[in-house]
Amino acid sequence: MRIDKDLVAASATPLVLGILSEGESYGYAIGKRVAELSGGRMEWTDGMLYPLLHRLERLGHVEASWGRSETGRRRKHYAITDTGRQALAERQRQWQVVADTLDNVWRSFGTPPVAEGLA
Amino acid sequence: MSVDLEAQIDQWRGFVARRPAMTTDDIVEMEDHLRNQIADLAAGGLAEDEAFLVAVKRMGNLDDVSREFAREHSERLWRQLVLIPEPGTGVVGSRWRDLGLVIGVALLAGIALKILVESLDEFALIRNVAFVLVPAVAGWLAYKRRVSWRVAAVLTAVAAALVLVVNLYPFEMVPLPGGGEDPGMTAVLVVIHTPVVLWMLTAVAYAGGDWRSHGRRMDFVRFTGELAMYLALIQAGAGVLIGLSVGVWNLAGFDLEPYLENWILPFGIPGAIMVAAWLVEVKMNVVENIAPVLTKVFTPLALVMLVAMFAVMVLGDSFDAVDRNLLILMDAVLILVVALLLYSISAHNPMEPAGVFDWLQLGLVVAALAVDAIALSAMLTRIAEFGWTANKTAALGLNLILLAHLAWTGWLTLGFVRRTGTFHDVERWQTRYLPVYGLWAAVVVVAFPLIFSFA
Numbered sequence: 078m079r080i081d082k083d084l085v086a087a088s089a090t091p092l093v094l095g096i097l098s099e100g101e102s103y104g105y106a107i108g109k110r111v112a113e114l115s116g117g118r119m120e121w122t123d124g125m126l127y128p129l130l131h132r133l134e135r136l137g138h139v140e141a142s143w144g145r146s147e148t149g150r151r152r153k154h155y156a157i158t159d160t161g162r163q164a165l166a167e168r169q170r171q172w173q174v175v176a177d178t179l180d181n182v183w184r185s186f187g188t189p190p191v192a193e194g195l196a
Numbered sequence: 197m198s199v200d201l202e203a204q205i206d207q208w209r210g211f212v213a214r215r216p217a218m219t220t221d222d223i224v225e226m227e228d229h230l231r232n233q234i235a236d237l238a239a240g241g242l243a244e245d246e247a248f249l250v251a252v253k254r255m256g257n258l259d260d261v262s263r264e265f266a267r268e269h270s271e272r273l274w275r276q277l278v279l280i281p282e283p284g285t286g287v288v289g290s291r292w293r294d295l296g297l298v299i300g301v302a303l304l305a306g307i308a309l310k311i312l313v314e315s316l317d318e319f320a321l322i323r324n325v326a327f328v329l330v331p332a333v334a335g336w337l338a339y340k341r342r343v344s345w346r347v348a349a350v351l352t353a354v355a356a357a358l359v360l361v362v363n364l365y366p367f368e369m370v371p372l373p374g375g376g377e378d379p380g381m382t383a384v385l386v387v388i389h390t391p392v393v394l395w396m397l398t399a400v401a402y403a404g405g406d407w408r409s410h411g412r413r414m415d416f417v418r419f420t421g422e423l424a425m426y427l428a429l430i431q432a433g434a435g436v437l438i439g440l441s442v443g444v445w446n447l448a449g450f451d452l453e454p455y456l457e458n459w460i461l462p463f464g465i466p467g468a469i470m471v472a473a474w475l476v477e478v479k480m481n482v483v484e485n486i487a488p489v490l491t492k493v494f495t496p497l498a499l500v501m502l503v504a505m506f507a508v509m510v511l512g513d514s515f516d517a518v519d520r521n522l523l524i525l526m527d528a529v530l531i532l533v534v535a536l537l538l539y540s541i542s543a544h545n546p547m548e549p550a551g552v553f554d555w556l557q558l559g560l561v562v563a564a565l566a567v568d569a570i571a572l573s574a575m576l577t578r579i580a581e582f583g584w585t586a587n588k589t590a591a592l593g594l595n596l597i598l599l600a601h602l603a604w605t606g607w608l609t610l611g612f613v614r615r616t617g618t619f620h621d622v623e624r625w626q627t628r629y630l631p632v633y634g635l636w637a638a639v640v641v642v643a644f645p646l647i648f649s650f651a
Contacts (some may be wrong), residue, residue: 103228104228105228105229105232123233123256124256124257124258124260125261125264127226128261128265128267128268131268146228150227150228150231151228152228
């Protein structure tokens with residue numbers, strides 16, 4: 078499903094941080110995990126993931142290190158930091174409020190909640 | 197993976213690498229992504245070339261992605277000169293050695309200058325300063341270019357001969373009405389022209405002895421222009437530091453001036469020159485040359501200036517007060533025009549066809565020649581009336597040399613813009629003609645005092 082780019086931009090940071098809080102990862106694997114978690118319904122422009130990761134790195138939310146892939150190519154790994162965890166917790170609270178509010182709107186609206194899977 | 201796919205990925209990498217905001221590391225990272233994506237898609241049943249296309253598509257529009265990179269790393273859009281590279285790149289050691297050598301040479305030159313300042317009177321100091329500063333650069337270049345001993349010996353011998361000429365000629369001094377004395381005409385001419393001769397010797401060192409090579413000569417022209425630019429910038433920066441220091445020292449009740457004259461300048465000037473020379477060598481192909489950029493800005497302005505000058509000279513009084521100052525001014529104007537031409541030629545792509553700018557340059561040459569023609573005709577009658585002095589002869593000689601340079605450059609440029617000649621001809625003429633300036637300066641230094649009996 079095509080998702081509005083503002084929504085993607087807003088949700089990308091908590092998504093990436095959340096995935097990294099499961100453990101260290103690298104670009105492609107993060108993208109793949111997003112697809113898994115959304116049941117394949119969230120489609121990203123893959124290239125946009127990297128500027129985002131670099132921004133998180135600059136903000137100190139993640140730490141990067143160079144390693145090797147199974148085939149021996151250089152690969153950049155990312156791990157979440159403590160400030161990253163704090164930022165994630167803060168984002169999570171904000172999103173919770175947004176989600177709850179939206180939920181109430183949908184209900185007063187008289188339509189079923191958006192995501193059938195989550196209901 | 198197949199050869200075909202590798203070629204496609206190579207092509208993609210080249211495409212990405214052209215974006216200034218993306219570094220090699222970014223490309224490695226994204227290529228890893230691309231390869232993973234292709235492998236997964238191929239495992240899912242797609243043919244390799246199809247998988248490649250899908251993977252590239254999913255990567256997104258490169259313009260958008262690179263804009264996003266640029267937003268995150270705006271500093272990357274500015275090319276930075278890495279003076280001391282990061283460890284692990286292999287050039288660190290040699291770069292530090294280079295810098296150490298430069299500082300060493302600068303210190304030696306500073307000590308030599310300090311000794312001269314302490315031991316010589318003012319005029320002797322002015323005569324000899326160039327023999328400290330220029331050989332420092334020349335010696336360093338000779339070492340860097342691994343100049344042969346024979347070339348080095350010849351250069352040293354010529355410089356030594358010049359030292360003897362400048363210091364042993366019995367120059368006449370002009371007594372001042374209020375006591376003291378000033379150097380005479382030929383002495384001043386020698387002081388002005390010695391650095392030019394020494395700079396020509398430096399060119400030989402710069403070319404590694406291969407002074408006949410036109411390519412090396414043009415490189416030396418570029419080196420000289422960039423050196424001048426960097427020196428001007430360093431001078432401006434140093435001026436700020438000194439100005440601030442003077443202010444604070446004064447408020448604290450101290451006088452900076454004695455230190456400035458006795459220590460800061462004798463060590464600062466050679467230091468500035470050596471560091472500027474080093475910077476130009478290091479930055480050579482990393483940062484755009486400044487001199488040609490300035491040329492582009494100033495060529496149209498200079499053209500306007502010359503046209504206005506022409507009008508003023510035609511409309512003005514018939515040069516009643518014409519004196520050698522007019523000739524010297526004209527020399528300065530022509531030197532400016534030659535420099536503008538030389539530096540835009542030095543940056544001109546030889547393959548590029550003639551454009552608007554070449555016409556502009558042609559206009560510049562024609563205007564300069566017209567202005568100079570008026571000045572010269574006025575001057576020649578005056579000289580015929582009042583006879584030849586060393587100053588007038590030197591100024592006129594230089595004027596004629598510049599005139600010949602410009603006239604022929606104009607002719608060749610005309611051929612180039614009308615497509616009957618090539619840019620190569622224009623460029624060759626510059627490099628071929630350059631030694632004339634050095635030879636003329638040598639004549640002024642060595643022969644003029646003899647001809648004009650040291651007046």
